[in-house]
Amino acid sequence: MSLRHAILVTLDERPGTGYEISQRFDAGLGHFWQASHQQVYLELKRLSAAGHIHGRTVAQDNRPDKRVYRISAEGRRELRAWLAQPARRQPTRNGLLVKLFAAHLLDVDELIDECREHEAHHTRLLAHYRDIEHSVFAYPETLNFRDRCRYLTLRRGIGNEESTLAWYKEVLATLLAAQTEPA
Amino acid sequence: MSLRHAILVTLDERPGTGYEISQRFDAGLGHFWQASHQQVYLELKRLSAAGHIHGRTVAQDNRPDKRVYRISAEGRRELRAWLAQPARRQPTRNGLLVKLFAAHLLDVDELIDECREHEAHHTRLLAHYRDIEHSVFAYPETLNFRDRCRYLTLRRGIGNEESTLAWYKEVLATLLAAQTEPA
């Protein structure tokens, strides 16, 4: 009940094709609501059938035809209605924590490798977010309301990665200690 | 592909009924892998059909019959195989961040209320985790490897709630400022 709305949010900003919307998700929105292109195309069909968006086929030179969608008045109404409702929090699911619950069955060396990979991934992500922060949001005080809110979404990403990394440090310390002095 | 494994993890620890497993999830595992009783019963059937667990019906006085499941050798093998694979990270999905992306369509007052509720919720959760930390894990150095790993799962919860709360503080500061001095 919500990729639908994420798509409306992005189409409210400006029209786009399925392909391009997928890319927008990969770049921005996708940090907190990712979507495969298949799912995007599917939802575009549904939104179109429901009259929330309208599609127009555009022929191109040297390129496949594309279908540009824009939000309709009805779609904007639907979007506002959704925005007015409290967002329901998604259940967190974390497979690594489940694994830690069965630590006695784990191979510590493998787990250490796995954690180091996760750590590296999150380090990259954090660096990426910080880059955006410095280049796009260098002067937060000067931003208008809308952009200040976007900045907040980035801040969430940064805070999240920081706390995740701090945790991995704790985990690795524990695992390395267990490795050198096995009980 | 993983409530299945979470159930194996908990049944590896000790046998239990569907009802009781649901409760274990509500108390512990459920903080990072929650499950409805319906889903638990369903997965128990599947695991049983696959031979990963065995169920035994037990008659009780003054209580409905119950079905106690225990993990089989095959189930333990399956569990080990799963543990040896890298845990795939779940996509994060956060509706509130999607909403913030469409901030210009939002009613700031309502959003403030919503954020305050989230904040209160996370404050309660954090307090709950800290209680557990002080009562169950008062002396982390004395723990064996398995319990030290469990402690890490709790630490993740605490770190996560702390960073979430810090973020809500930031959000509310931004929203309150926007409320008093609207552009």
Place this chain on the structure above:
DNA sequence: CAGGACATGTAACAGGTTACATGATTAT
């Protein structure tokens, strides 16, 4: 007598993933 704990389920549906499928153009 009402409500909660104990105990187990079915059925319909929603949402998302993975695999498969196609085909042109452009850059290396």
Place this chain on the structure above:
DNA sequence: ATAATCATGTAACCTGTTACATGTCCTG
């Protein structure tokens, strides 16, 4: 040649949510 980018989809499947269903015993 090979891969990447542009562009759009179908079909099977998996996982999980919501609604509905049933019945006993114990506690306040």
